[in-house]
Amino acid sequence: MAALEVRNLSVRFGEFPALEGVSLAVPEGAFVAIVGPNGAGKSTLLKALLGLVPFLGEVRVFGRPLGEADPRWFGYVPQIKTFDRSFPALALELVATGLLGRWPFRLSPGAREEALRALARVGAEGLAHRPLGRLSGGQLQRVYLARALIRRPRLLLLDEPATGVDRVGEVDLYRYLEAYQRESGATVLMITHDWEAAHHATHVLVLNRKVVGFGPPERALSEECLRQAYGHLGHAHGLFVGGERA
Numbered sequence: 001m002a003a004l005e006v007r008n009l010s011v012r013f014g015e016f017p018a019l020e021g022v023s024l025a026v027p028e029g030a031f032v033a034i035v036g037p038n039g040a041g042k043s044t045l046l047k048a049l050l051g052l053v054p055f056l057g058e059v060r061v062f063g064r065p066l067g068e069a070d071p072r073w074f075g076y077v078p079q080i081k082t083f084d085r086s087f088p089a090l091a092l093e094l095v096a097t098g099l100l101g102r103w104p105f106r107l108s109p110g111a112r113e114e115a116l117r118a119l120a121r122v123g124a125e126g127l128a129h130r131p132l133g134r135l136s137g138g139q140l141q142r143v144y145l146a147r148a149l150i151r152r153p154r155l156l157l158l159d160e161p162a163t164g165v166d167r168v169g170e171v172d173l174y175r176y177l178e179a180y181q182r183e184s185g186a187t188v189l190m191i192t193h194d195w196e197a198a199h200h201a202t203h204v205l206v207l208n209r210k211v212v213g214f215g216p217p218e219r220a221l222s223e224e225c226l227r228q229a230y231g232h233l234g235h236a237h238g239l240f241v242g243g244e245r246a
């Protein structure tokens with residue numbers, strides 16, 4: 001069974017078409033890297049899959065129409081640049097919102113235990129009692145990952161999770177994701193600007209309002225697909241084509 005089937009999905013913001021006729025089928029257990037230029041509609045796609053923006057077309061998750069999917073199947077790590085750091089809460093409390101679906105005005109001992117375990121899973125137990133406003137970008141990313149993993153989602157959606165994370169933290173992040181995927185069989189969709197990371201995915205989706213390429217990295221990251229998506233072959237992120245630096 002496909003974890004995700006998207007048929008002819010389109011999203012408009014007023015007159016502006018952010019996504020047009022996107023179709024793809026993601027097998028269960030796949031690790032999909034989503035790449036594409038700024039404004040390509042990558043975040044919009046994840047939001048549509050979460051039911052956060054209205055769309056035309058059809059989305060099925062583990063065989064069910066999106067409207068009938070169990071919300072507990074989904075884990076989401078948003079872009080942290082959209083987060084208000086002044087919110088007066090502890091890391092542990094943010095993680096627990098993933099469990100409870102609301103802000104935990106008082107944490108039960110059970111929820112506290114689970115939140116601590118989720119933080120430990122991403123090597124961040126030491127951050128549990130830190131105010132969110134005092135976390136670095138990379139630390140906050142880890143806390144968000146713990147929040148997404150706490151309910152053990154079958155489908156994990158990550159929006160540029162390595163932003164603000166140093167190289168060591170990035171390697172750790174991919175290790176935690178791999179470990180989680182191994183033990184749970186979850187399907188992962190991750191937006192990234194790191195094409196080197198995309199080479200380690202099972203599938204790459206090259207998006208630029210439409211699907212430019214979808215398939216194994218060596219095919220989707222072909223020179224032709226990348227030229228079509230970006231209009232040129234970039235160098236700023238360290239471009240790899242067919243495993244070789246271009």
Ligand SMILES: Nc1ncnc2c1ncn2[C@@H]1O[C@H](COP(=O)(O)OP(=O)(O)OP(=O)(O)O)[C@@H](O)[C@H]1O
Pocket residue numbers: 013016018036037038039040041042043044045
């Ligand atoms: N709520 C909104 N209202 C109007 N336009 C929007 C809204 N959200 C996104 N857009 C527009 O839709 C387009 C796609 O945005 P989106 O954030 O999905 O791109 P992206 O590929 O994730 O970009 P980036 O790599 O810069 O994060 C952009 O032109 C953006 O300005």
